[in-house]
Amino acid sequence: MGDPLAVRTVLVTGATSGIGLAAARALAAQGVNLVVLGRDEARTRAVRAELVEHGANPRVESAVCDLASAAAIEAFTRRFLAEHRELHVLVNNAGVWCSRRELTTEGHERTWATNVLGYHRLTRALEPALRAAREARVVNVASRLARDLDLDDVRFERRPWNGVTAYAQSKQANRMWTRALARRLAGSGVTANVMHPGGVNTGLFAKGGGWKGLVGSLYMKMFGRTPEQGADTIVWLATDPALRGKTGGFYAQRELRRCRFEDEAAEERLWARLEATA
Numbered sequence: 001m002g003d004p005l006a007v008r009t010v011l012v013t014g015a016t017s018g019i020g021l022a023a024a025r026a027l028a029a030q031g032v033n034l035v036v037l038g039r040d041e042a043r044t045r046a047v048r049a050e051l052v053e054h055g056a057n058p059r060v061e062s063a064v065c066d067l068a069s070a071a072a073i074e075a076f077t078r079r080f081l082a083e084h085r086e087l088h089v090l091v092n093n094a095g096v097w098c099s100r101r102e103l104t105t106e107g108h109e110r111t112w113a114t115n116v117l118g119y120h121r122l123t124r125a126l127e128p129a130l131r132a133a134r135e136a137r138v139v140n141v142a143s144r145l146a147r148d149l150d151l152d153d154v155r156f157e158r159r160p161w162n163g164v165t166a167y168a169q170s171k172q173a174n175r176m177w178t179r180a181l182a183r184r185l186a187g188s189g190v191t192a193n194v195m196h197p198g199g200v201n202t203g204l205f206a207k208g209g210g211w212k213g214l215v216g217s218l219y220m221k222m223f224g225r226t227p228e229q230g231a232d233t234i235v236w237l238a239t240d241p242a243l244r245g246k247t248g249g250f251y252a253q254r255e256l257r258r259c260r261f262e263d264e265a266a267e268e269r270l271w272a273r274l275e276a277t278a
C-alpha cells in the first residue's frame, strides 16, 4: 500500500457483476495480482478473460466458491492458502437480496448465509494470509439500508420473513461485524473498514425477483449511480496510501461517516454468534 507499484495480491468477491466487477476492473488496471471470485464457473472465467485480454493485466486468476456454504468456503480457502502465502486486500462484496425466504443446504436463511456468514467465514479462513502480508486491508461492502438486526432471530423463525428486513439486518451486521473484526486485528497491520456504495444500478434487485425486485431495479435504473461510481470508495479504501493504519471506519463517497450502530457489547455478541455458527 505504501508503494503503489509493489505487486500485491487482492481478492474481490462477487466480481462477476455490478459493483464487484467494476472494482475488479479498477484494481486490475493498477497491476495487482487479482483473484476474481464468483459462484458461476463460466462467468467467473469470462471476467478473468476480459481483464487479462482487454485490461492488459496477465496476473488475474479466477476462483469459484458458493459463499453461502461453509463447505465450499473451506474447500476454496484450503486451495487458496496452498497457493498464496500472503493476501494484501480482501474485498467482501458478494451479496444477495431475496424475494422469497430460502434456506441453504446447510439450513441458514440465504441472505444471512451469503451476506454475513459468508464475510465472516471467508475472512476468518484467510486471516493467516492477511496477517502474513504484515500490511493488509479488509474492505467490507455494506449499505445505508441497515436496520432490524435481531440476534435472537437471524433466521426469522419468530418474526415474519421479509426480504427487505432480511437484507437490512444483514447490512447492519456487516457494519457492526467490521468493528469487531478491526478490534481483533488491532496491532497486526491488518485494517478493516466498511462502506456504503450508494444506490447503484446493478442486477441485485432484479435477481432477487418478485415485484419488489422489479421496482427496486427500475428505481436504480432511473436514479442509481453507475457500478464504477459505487466501486470508487472500495478501490480507494483498498489502495490509497493515506489510509494506512485507518481501521474500524464506516465510509461513503470517500468520507468517514458516523455509524449509528456503534455498540461494542452488541458487536461482540454478533461476533460470538458468528463464531458459534461458522
Ligand SMILES: NC(=O)c1ccc[n+]([C@@H]2O[C@H](COP(=O)([O-])OP(=O)(O)OC[C@H]3O[C@@H](n4cnc5c(N)ncnc54)[C@H](OP(=O)(O)O)[C@@H]3O)[C@@H](O)[C@H]2O)c1
Pocket (backbone or CB within 6 Å): 013, 014, 015, 016, 017, 018, 019, 020, 037, 038, 039, 040, 065, 066, 067, 068, 069, 093, 094, 095, 096, 114, 141, 142, 143, 144, 196, 197, 198, 199, 200, 201, 202, 203, 204, 205, 207, 220
Ligand atoms: N446495488 C446497490 O444499490 C447496493 C447498495 C448498497 C449496497 N450494495 C451491496 O453491494 C454489494 C454488491 O452488490 P451489487 O449491487 O453489485 O449486486 P450484483 O450485481 O448482484 O452483485 C452481487 C455479486 O455477488 C455474487 N454472489 C451472490 N451470491 C453469491 C454466493 N452465494 N457466492 C458467491 N458469490 C455470490 C453475485 O454473483 P452472480 O453474478 O452469480 O449473481 C455477484 O457477483 C452487495 O454486498 C450489496 O449488498 C448494493
